[in-house]
Amino acid sequence: MAPRTPAPVSGPVSGPVTGPVTGTASTAARVRGLTRDFDGRRVLDGLDLDIAPGQFVALLGVSGTGKSTLLRALAGLDQEVTGELDVPGPVAVAFQEPRLLPWRRVLANVGLGLRVPEPEQVARLALAEAGLTDRARAWPLTLSGGEAQRAALARALVREPGLLLLDEPFSALDALTRMAMHRLVLRLWQAHRPAVLLVTHDVDEALVLADRVLVLAGGRITFSGPVGAPRPRDRDQPALSGLRHQLLRQLGVVMEGH
Numbered sequence: 182m183a184p185r186t187p188a189p190v191s192g193p194v195s196g197p198v199t200g201p202v203t204g205t206a207s208t209a210a211r212v213r214g215l216t217r218d219f220d221g222r223r224v225l226d227g228l229d230l231d232i233a234p235g236q237f238v239a240l241l242g243v244s245g246t247g248k249s250t251l252l253r254a255l256a257g258l259d260q261e262v263t264g265e266l267d268v269p270g271p272v273a274v275a276f277q278e279p280r281l282l283p284w285r286r287v288l289a290n291v292g293l294g295l296r297v298p299e300p301e302q303v304a305r306l307a308l309a310e311a312g313l314t315d316r317a318r319a320w321p322l323t324l325s326g327g328e329a330q331r332a333a334l335a336r337a338l339v340r341e342p343g344l345l346l347l348d349e350p351f352s353a354l355d356a357l358t359r360m361a362m363h364r365l366v367l368r369l370w371q372a373h374r375p376a377v378l379l380v381t382h383d384v385d386e387a388l389v390l391a392d393r394v395l396v397l398a399g400g401r402i403t404f405s406g407p408v409g410a411p412r413p414r415d416r417d418q419p420a421l422s423g424l425r426h427q428l429l430r431q432l433g434v435v436m437e438g439h
């Protein structure tokens with residue numbers, strides 16, 4: 182399935198979450214009391230979250246805590262969450278696996294469903310930004326993992342989202358490709374300035390990329406801290422070590438008192 186650009190979601194929700202655009206430009210996402218049960222088990226439990234326009238936020242949490250569930254709700258893809266969701270701008274999603282349509286060439290994948298006067302031209306520009314001009318006519322299955330993920334990023338950004346949701350987009354890539362992707366994402370974010378919510382299991386990835394790092398646990402955001410260090414950042418920067426330790430403790434990787 183291709184990532185889609187769902188309608189903006191807004192207002193109190195119980196049942197379908199698509200609705201009219203009533204959000205203000207002062208927020209990229211505002212969430213209050215978001216709750217989601219699966220088979221009687223509560224996964225999101227009255228979650229509150231604010232993301233400012235243009236802010237790069239990383240979301241950490243152990244496996245199964247509901248990170249993807251939260252992203253699906255923000256994308257308007259979950260009809261069964263309850264609570265308040267206000268996501269005024271267009272939303273774009275990129276997943277762990279690129280989800281390109283194998284029967285369309287790369288350029289067509291990027292331009293799919295674009296409603297602008299010259300979709301092919303716009304898609305070409307996005308591919309160029311992602312460094313993929315020479316792969317425009319390639320079939321998705323012939324791309325490397327990094328190329329496919331760059332195509333998925335181009336497809337997400339070509340929609341000029343107010344909120345870009347990234348669900349572990351780099352986790353399947355080797356370390357060098359992942360570092361190149363970090364640079365690319367920062368460059369594209371600085372050029373287009375969407376708010377970003379990046380789900381990752383990698384604390385260092387969160388520290389290198391984000392303005393703010395969150396931890397999801399027990400159905401709520403249990404930790405939110407700013408990353409003060411100026412960019413470009415290096416994961417070995419001493420300024421990051423205090424927050425890294427805090428995050429690892431939050432995630433249960435290091436024990437209290439150590």
Ligand SMILES: Nc1ncnc2c1ncn2[C@@H]1O[C@H](COP(=O)(O)OP(=O)(O)OP(=O)(O)O)[C@@H](O)[C@H]1O
Pocket residue numbers: 219220224242243244245246247248249250251
């Ligand atoms: N459609 C569904 N039906 C039933 N249970 C679901 C469904 N989607 C998610 N869940 C459950 O909700 C919980 C949270 O899932 P989710 O995928 O949001 O976790 P996650 O934090 O993204 O985990 P991971 O880090 O492994 O990707 C899990 O226990 C999962 O089994």
Ligand SMILES: [Mg+2]
Pocket residue numbers: 248249250348
């Ligand atoms: Mg997940």
